Amino acid sequence: MPYGPGTVLGEILRDEAAEAVVRKYLPRLDDELMLVQLKHGRLEQAIGFMEGLRTDPEAQAALYAELATVPETASGPVPQVRAADIDIVPAPDYEPADVPIGSARCVQDESATRWRTFELELHGPEHGNPFTDVMLRAEFRHGDRALTAHGFYDGGGIYRIRFMPDEEGTWTFRTTSNARSLEALTGTFQCGPAGSHDHGPVRVHAQFHFQHADGTRHLPVGTTAYAWTHQGDEREEQTLRSLERSPFNKVRMCVFPKSFVYNTDEPPRYPFEGSPESGWDFSRPDPAYFRHFEERIVQLGELGIEADVILFHPYDRWGFSDMGPAADDRYLRYVVSRFAALPNVWWSLANEYDLLWAKDTGHWHRSAAVIRAHDPHDHLIGVHNWVELWDNDADWVTHCSIQQTTEATATWRSRWGKPVVVDELGYEGDIEWAWGNLAPQEMIRRCWEGVVRGGYVTHGECRLSGDDVLWWSHGGVLKGESSARMEFMRRILEELPGDAPGIAPLSSSSDFPVGGVEGRYALAYFGSNQPRRRPFSLRPGVRYRADVIDTWNMTVTELPGTYEGDFTLPLPGSSYIAVRLRACED
Template sequence: MKYCCSFLLLLLFGISGGFAQDKVECWGRYEISLPAKVKGNPFDIELTATFSGPDTTLTVRGFYDGNDTFKIRFMPVNQGVWSYVTQSEIPVLNEVKGRIECIAPGKGNHGPVKVDGTYNFKYADGTRYYPVGTTSYDWMHVAGNQPDQTVKSLELSKFNKIRMLFFVQNFDPDYPEPSMFPFEIKKITKDEKGKPVYEWDFTRFNPAYFAHVEACVDKLARIGVEADLILFHPYDGGRWGFDRMPLEAGVRYLKYLTARMSSFRNIWWSLANEYDFLRELKPEYWDTFTHTVVENDPYSHLCSIHTYTAKYYKYWEPEYTHASIQDQAPVEGFGRAATVKNIYKKPIIFDEVCYEGNMDNRWGSLSGQEYLYRLWQGLIVGTYVTHGECYMDDPKDYSRDFLAVGGTFQGESWKRIGFTRQILDALPNPLHLCDSSWDPYTSTAGENYYMIYLGKEIKPEWAFDLPVKNAFYPRLKEGVRFKVEVIDTWNMTIAEWPVVFETTAPVKDRVYDKNQGRVRLPASPYLLLRITEVE
């Protein structure tokens, strides 16, 4: 195909979209804008750029952004000077060269989240990351100021991750049509009920839709929230047909999306929500879609896929960085979640364990206390549990349903998230059961640092009693002195017991206090004991 091109101007942008600049912070975003008028479908144009910097070379894909403009986005991963050169069959887009300086990251910029070791996460700068997330499927696509209110609610609540849909959701037949779609519309007809029927041009995208999603992801980054972006979902029902795209259309969409958004440091890829309900897509498509995302993301962002309840996926495949599981059973009792962790040997996030709410069904009617209980049943063994709430006054009134449209939280468990994160952030290391096959209650965060979750049990006292085995840390010895703090995870209080305990010599596989000491407990459920060494 012959293209006629004209070079008009070269603009370089950072994350805020400013004017030409030579510096960008580490894990920030650098954008090259290349105006060029071409014949044919501009979305067919191949454009890449190779960035060479300190000890690293990365090749990133460019994309057409509408208005006769092509763009390349780059996230520098090391401080220092980077040079770049573009590659394209279009002469005016080819061999464009430049240099940038990557400077120290700004306040609050810890870089993208990565897997740390086998079971945990950390930011690129080494800061520990404990995912305590929530869910709001359609919050980005709601009209008015609702999206801004959602961001405010997230900031207030202290959640640090949100699961959300890229494609709009079909709540019910009367739900209003969205103002934008991700693809160009070929034509619109009407069905027998007068509802619109769309015919899409899957070879041409609507950059404005993508730009809106990107703006929302940037808002999340500013408040320290990771964007777990769900790339496909079954909640379309054929209304728009995004749940039944041809394979080649899906691959094309994923390549375009990753070209645009891989440079966003807070992005996570979730291939689908309840992928097994996307029955128009063949099972083998998911391998193709996953490989497409992973191969076109030069920064290797976190990647997983979500299934229907208790339908466990092949998360051991190397493309999946962690398991994204829908199943409440592992967090309804002590030690169960550890079994899932031990099977997959990867970080485990129970992304759906039913929701707090008032819905007349079994998945949206948890109390706030029950959700918090399930959260801690996951956390205490070193797995992670995602929140969601769905309060509705009417089956078709979604205005208060945060799970659906965001806005303002209505429940009670969200108020405990900041307190929960304070406990996690104080840990010297991530939690792991001390002796998982024998003691499902006691976890360790390092040498002589223990936590015991009592759950719903209410008892008058706790006798000092710890396992000798301490996971992969040194075994507990005689003569270690400990303090015990009683943490009420629901009422958000911490009380230190005014007695110091000292360990006995091991008695079989346990140690006790030399004075047979005990801690008197309040008559409340959801207590957590923090047991740490003192001088």
């Protein structure tokens, strides 16, 4: 069958004659930032990312016509199975029989506190490839409960097993390993009460909302800084200072470095042994790389910020988006074993999963199973989309992580019966791409729309303002006008009734969204419209106090008196106004 728009680009490039045709029309193909990923897409998909040809239908038609003339018998070499595609099973004779059982030195604290990381440091063997040749785990017991934490190799003969105790009292542990020296190590520790700022990992609460393990309400107000941990210490420390002063309590961040527009520099370190020139050994993670990443997660936790850890993404020129199924699973086992005992972790399987053309639907279900098997603390899991929404009915999906504008938030909530987090709704900025040059007013409008419709939202910023350091990817300094308005929005949200889990969509006969707590609290948002007055119809018998909230100028004006049943409120006739109605307690 001749090559055409539906042929996978990588298949075309394996055919010498077909490759010559493609390069005739795409002479700078090798300069494409996403070439590694584009090779897994259909030719028509790949062209959609390429300047010039993307907007030239005549050139596209000529390319397709010339490709169709390549002889059908022409074929490139048959792809060989890569070493990365073969899993490695730890052997039972990794250490000889004369090595005493449990002879490795174990370093541990005698005590821990609830919802803080407890660690076993084991000094064990270094021969072979300890990353793949050694299996290590420990069973932690508290009374009748037993939880299993998996260990990981941290280089230099050091193995670590991390655990986050969630109950006070005496815990015991016992290790299991194919390495005799690491087998059957036992011990105990005492877990004391949580510190005043330790609330435990975030869980789904009341079906559509979130709370920490200790019952503290969590209202996610997030931001995106995809590659902030790959910028070098000076900018990364600057990012942490900016976050400390910001309203954000969640950050979306990629484990792997990013290659895309405004992201062309090499990162200071890489996740695996090897180099861009010589290639990578996906069976040997670089412990220093992951140690650095986890340090940043810990620092976020100290600021009260959740780390939404993105495990895969398509913006890649190094090959990390296409390591092969076995290497993907090994990487996940390593990362989850290493990070799962950090209380402020969320797992995001992908940023824009539907652009990761090398991975099929089965990959995501298999990855979720790996995570669940290696995370004894059941952190949240979501899958972020580009265009095609992920099927969030999957039982392992805890919340919907969505890239869209926010008007359909209530529909998604109803469709999947899970919390909705609109993690990408556009970016305030001034770059050349439409997704990154929203006016700040539009950014804030979308955020309020999502919140009033019962969801949660994530900020983003692509402000140039004199340099090419964009918060969206690099971190650094927040330059835009929306972050201050996000802080104001967060304050309004935190003034919900204390026992309310969050905002739910409320029925309304009006043409504007209303959310809140039935019979007790209502929040109506008018967006860019500018009414001078607005009628309301609420349940009779309940009196309400009314506030007019200017979401852009960040003011709250309480209207005099109380209101009940059917009434009309005066409004300022300006845009970005919300009305808050709170039931009187007396």
